Amino acid sequence: MDLRDFQQLIEKMYSRKDRERGAAGTFLWLMEEVGELAAAVGEGADEAKKRDEFADVLAWLATLANVEGVDLSDALQAKYGRGCPGCGKMVCECKGKP
């Protein structure tokens, strides 16, 4: 499944509830899932648990993008599709980036 298909799937499954909840409430859910991912990675959870939490974070990011009317595929292409936004290279040569 590519990102555009995934965002459309999330839209189909959840859009009614998502619009009722709004951006602020959806953002809180995204942050909760980011916390769960941080815990899974930090605690060295097993691969299945980590995969599950990565999926949750991306699902809630897609949800927030839907509520805000942002197409993630277009946004990624515009910002990163032609290389690093800082230096323009496909392999970043920015100075000082960690």
Ligand SMILES: [Mg+2]
């Ligand atoms: Mg989770």
Ligand SMILES: [Zn+2]
């Ligand atoms: Zn760069």
